[in-house]
Amino acid sequence: MGIKTVAVVGASGNVGTPLVRALLNAGFAVTAITRPTSTATFPSEVELRRADPNSVEELTAALSGQDAVVSATATEVVAFTGQNALVDAAVAAGVKRFIPSEFGHNLERFERFADGKMLRQMLDGKARTAAYVEEKARENPGFTWTGVGTSGFFDWGLDTGVLDIHVKDRKATIYDSGNEIFSTCDLPYIGTAVAQVLKHEEETRNKFVEVVQYQTNQNAIVKALEEVLGKKFTLTHVKTADVEKEGHEKLARGDGGGAFVDFLHLWAFTDGAGHAVPEGETANALLGLPAPQTDVRPAVEEYIRSRGVKATD
Numbered sequence: 566m567g568i569k570t571v572a573v574v575g576a577s578g579n580v581g582t583p584l585v586r587a588l589l590n591a592g593f594a595v596t597a598i599t600r601p602t603s604t605a606t607f608p609s610e611v612e613l614r615r616a617d618p619n620s621v622e623e624l625t626a627a628l629s630g631q632d633a634v635v636s637a638t639a640t641e642v643v644a645f646t647g648q649n650a651l652v653d654a655a656v657a658a659g660v661k662r663f664i665p666s667e668f669g670h671n672l673e674r675f676e677r678f679a680d681g682k683m684l685r686q687m688l689d690g691k692a693r694t695a696a697y698v699e700e701k702a703r704e705n706p707g708f709t710w711t712g713v714g715t716s717g718f719f720d721w722g723l724d725t726g727v728l729d730i731h732v733k734d735r736k737a738t739i740y741d742s743g744n745e746i747f748s749t750c751d752l753p754y755i756g757t758a759v760a761q762v763l764k765h766e767e768e769t770r771n772k773f774v775e776v777v778q779y780q781t782n783q784n785a786i787v788k789a790l791e792e793v794l795g796k797k798f799t800l801t802h803v804k805t806a807d808v809e810k811e812g813h814e815k816l817a818r819g820d821g822g823g824a825f826v827d828f829l830h831l832w833a834f835t836d837g838a839g840h841a842v843p844e845g846e847t848a849n850a851l852l853g854l855p856a857p858q859t860d861v862r863p864a865v866e867e868y869i870r871s872r873g874v875k876a877t878d
């Protein structure tokens with residue numbers, strides 16, 4: 566029997582909110598596992614259960630009857646506390662499929678390239694969870710996992726400034742030529758991809774799958790924004806060699822967050838870096854998702870619509 570019931574941890578977050586919507590739309594029965602102190606609210610179709618994220622006992626009780634667990638818990642949990650309590654609880658509750666909170670770059674790809682070294686170190690929490698999940702799956706054949714790689718988020722990257730394209734201010738910082746192609750997707754796409762993973766239970770058993778919605782570059786995004794909004798952006802140009810130096814300086818003075826963003830920029834934007842996920846390495850076809858698109862304009866139009874940005878803003 567296929568997966569029918571899905572528990573989502575972190576269901577009220579950036580990834581979790583559209584993920585819950587996508588799972589409901591795909592016909593899954595969704596339970597949100599939220600912290601006892603959380604004030605998060607959920608759609609009426611979602612069953613709400615509360616559990617201390619560090620208590621295996623409470624989490625095990627909250628996961629009873631669930632076929633799958635999707636963790637979309639916060640970065641700080643992933644990086645520092647870890648997700649082992651949730652993994653142990655999923656095993657104890659007889660959950661069949663566990664998807665850890667990853668939703669980013671492929672850590673093995675970071676390991677293969679010198680310019681991925683710093684990012685790989687900084688994301689060690691995700692690697693430790695992945696190793697723990699694999700170990701538990703080896704020990705418990707009924708327990709399986711899928712890792713979902715999404716590269717950097719497009720809409721979240723615009724909201725937070727991580728893409729360094731600032732829509733409301735009509736400003737952007739362009740790294741090197743701005744022509745380097747990178748992989749990206751928007752937040753609702755992640756939910757769709759996870760729903761497809763759960764519907765392709767056998768094909769995605771015990772593996773890391775990467776999905777790509779768009780292959781684009783900074784210049785294409787700015788051009789699409791200028792066309793849609795009918796206004797020119799003010800551009801600042803920087804060299805990634807200087808950004809790398811700044812990243813190490815930030816790290817030395819304890820600004821790990823700032824350094825992390827600098828190293829992400831280096832990875833994605835450096836001329837000739839070549840780190841876009843090759844189409845042949847994506848799981849798009851396996852999951853019945855369209856091939857990665859090279860025209861980013863639909864993403865830009867959706868961003869402008871969903872964020873209520875007006876040409877006159």
Ligand SMILES: NC(=O)c1ccc[n+]([C@@H]2O[C@H](COP(=O)([O-])OP(=O)(O)OC[C@H]3O[C@@H](n4cnc5c(N)ncnc54)[C@H](OP(=O)(O)O)[C@@H]3O)[C@@H](O)[C@H]2O)c1
Pocket residue numbers: 574575576577578579580581598599600603604605618637638639640641642643666667668669670715716717718721
């Ligand atoms: N690739 C990218 O560009 C990118 C960008 C952002 C995030 N990510 C990744 O996506 C995943 C989800 O991130 P997100 O931004 O969606 O997370 P988020 O919105 O910051 O947090 C998700 C949920 O985690 C729970 N939470 C928050 N703080 C917590 C704490 N201290 N202890 C336990 N639970 C806590 C909350 O749920 P309740 O209140 O319901 O308990 C919250 O709604 C992470 O793995 C993150 O690294 C990737």
